[in-house]
Amino acid sequence: MKIILLGGPACGKGVQAKKICEKYNLVHISTGELLRDKIKQNTALSEKLKETISSGNLVADNIICELVKEKISTCQKDGYLLDGFPRTMMQANLYSEFDKPDIVILLETDKNLALSRVKSRRVCLNCKASLKVDELKNKHCPYCSGSVGTRIDDTAEVFEKRYEIYKMQSAPLIKYYGDLGLLVKIENNHSIEETFNEIIKSLSKLKELK
Ligand code: ADP
Numbered sequence: 001m002k003i004i005l006l007g008g009p010a011c012g013k014g015v016q017a018k019k020i021c022e023k024y025n026l027v028h029i030s031t032g033e034l035l036r037d038k039i040k041q042n043t044a045l046s047e048k049l050k051e052t053i054s055s056g057n058l059v060a061d062n063i064i065c066e067l068v069k070e071k072i073s074t075c076q077k078d079g080y081l082l083d084g085f086p087r088t089m090m091q092a093n094l095y096s097e098f099d100k101p102d103i104v105i106l107l108e109t110d111k112n113l114a115l116s117r118v119k120s121r122r123v124c125l126n127c128k129a130s131l132k133v134d135e136l137k138n139k140h141c142p143y144c145s146g147s148v149g150t151r152i153d154d155t156a157e158v159f160e161k162r163y164e165i166y167k168m169q170s171a172p173l174i175k176y177y178g179d180l181g182l183l184v185k186i187e188n189n190h191s192i193e194e195t196f197n198e199i200i201k202s203l204s205k206l207k208e209l210k
Contacts, residue, residue: 001078001079001102001103001205001206002024002080002081002082002088002099002100002101002102002103003020003026003079003080003081003082003101003102003103003104003105003203004081004082004085004086004101004103004104004105004177005017005020005081005082005083005084005104005105005107005110006104006105006106006107006148006170006173006177007107007108007169007188008109008111008114008153008162008163008166008170009114009118009162009163009166009207010109010115010117010118010121010157010159011107011108011114011188011190011193012060012107012115012117012153012192013083013084013107014030014032014083014130014189015130015192016192016195016196016199017030017083018083018142018210019060019192019204020199021081022079022195023200024078024079024090025077025078026077026078026079026080026081026201027071027075027076027077027079027080028080028081028083029068029071029075029080029081029082029083029085030083030084031064031067031068031082031083031084031085031087032057032083032084033128034067034068034071035049035053035059035067036053036151037068038085039053042160043198045063046137046168050152050180051171053152053153054152054158055158056153056159056160056161056162056165057089057161057165058087058165058169061088061091061094062094063090064085064087064091064093064203064210065094065106066094068082068085069098071126072098078205079102081131082087086118086173087102087166087169087170087173088170088173089167089169089172089173089176092173092176092177101182102182102206103178103182103184103202103203103206104173104177104182104183104184105184105186105199105202106174106186107184107188107195108185108189109185109187109189109196110189112195114159114163114190115156115159115185118154118155118156118159119154120132120133120134121133121150122128122136122148122150123148123149123150123151124146124147124148125146125147125148125149126141126144126146126147127139127141127144128142129143129144130143131148131168136148150154183193184202186198186199186202
């Protein structure tokens with residue numbers, strides 16, 4: 001199964017992606033994570049990536065597409081889920097040259113709710129779990145005891161910029177995948193479990209059709 005998860009910044013893609021991949025044995029391909037890993041490698045590209053991401057801009061389409069293509073080519077599970085890709089029509093076109101999704105899930109989240117999630121979001125620097133600041137008992141991850149930090153792009157100002165870019169660059173993807181008959185919209189203003197159940201319903205229908 002090949003899934004694309006679409007949605008604005010901090011709409012909850014990462015959390016749902018993890019749960020879907022566990023349930024259906026899929027490789028989770030998060031372009032945000034791939035980029036943050038590249039930054040840690042301290043190569044010539046790292047500084048440039050850090051600058052782009054912390055300002056809320058998008059990384060160049062060709063760099064992203066190469067990363068995704070490489071990751072898909074080594075994918076050994078029952079498929080994959082793309083989290084954060086494609087983000088532009090150019091990326092969608094480049095992706096269509098080498099693969100095609102079975103379903104595209106759009107997570108629709110209220111903007112103010114997404115902003116409040118950004119303000120309280122912390123990440124485990126080790127296992128990458130997304131955590132809420134008020135649920136942390138100390139500065140360590142409750143899952144793996146790793147150190148907890150903040151993402152370089154999780155500020156209110158950068159969120160606004162990312163939101164604007166999403167509306168301009170990524171919203172056309174909704175129409176594109178809708179016209180291809182692949183799009184399912186799921187509202188994500190409720191609990192993690194409620195949203196996950198809605199996603200499972202759509203994926204079960206898809207499996208029955210196959
Ligand atoms: P979120 O899920 O909160 O929107 P991500 O972790 O997916 O954030 O992405 C963080 C940042 O990484 C983006 O704001 C952008 O700078 C960069 N990035 C991630 N995916 C892509 C992509 N497909 N194309 C261009 N830039 C990307």
